[in-house]
Amino acid sequence: MNMNSPLSKARGLGSAKEGAHHWKAQRLTAILMLPLSIWFICKLICVAGGTHADLVAWLQQPMSATLLILLLASLFYHMALGLQVVIEDYVQATGVKITLLLITQFGSILFGLASIVSVLLIATGA
């Protein structure tokens, strides 16, 4: 005989209430990146052909560095969310799946952080 109360039987059987957060974060970063990525591509065309000094001069403007850091944060977050879904959908073997998830999620954090630190170093002239 099951002695659990009706509440404890029901608890944990529903959704983990995580789906909406993942979904929303993916959309919010996408919306944020619409203007930011187009701005960045435009700037890239101007700066990429130039010298190191041109890039430094651009990133030493406070708003340029700020917008680029905002873009990088959204980009790496969006990337981590997207890669996670792709791996969860197509990789069946649990061990491989978890390994790939760890690599991509930690990799996103590592390279995202390194990019932002690089922008800060250039912006502060270090």
Add this chain to the structure above:
Amino acid sequence: MASNNRPLSPHLDVYRLPLTAIISISHRITGVGLSAGTLLLACWLIAAATGVESYDKINAFLGSWFGMVLLFLWSFAFFFHLSNGLRHLFWDTGRGLDKADVEKSAKAVIISAAALTVLTWFIALVGGAS
């Protein structure tokens, strides 16, 4: 065995994917490809922060024919993912979801991605030189 004769979802080996399905999987493929491009962007920024020498080195790689091919593919993947992402955001409002609309917006995504890629490279190569 009877249990092995259950109906299957569209069998990818024998089922010709409609345009909408090709665009759908391309969104994921370009997404994964753009992740590689994002890694390159990170390397570019790290090189720039490291110093002039490493910045010039990575720019020399990006300026080589192989680097230019990568940049071109990356730009197309970016504009495709951007255009189709906009289509997804539009769908999220509950609009444009019937068969005819979905077919039309799929074609619009291809045209938009191609046009934006060509426009960007035109500005970068022709506009940048002047």
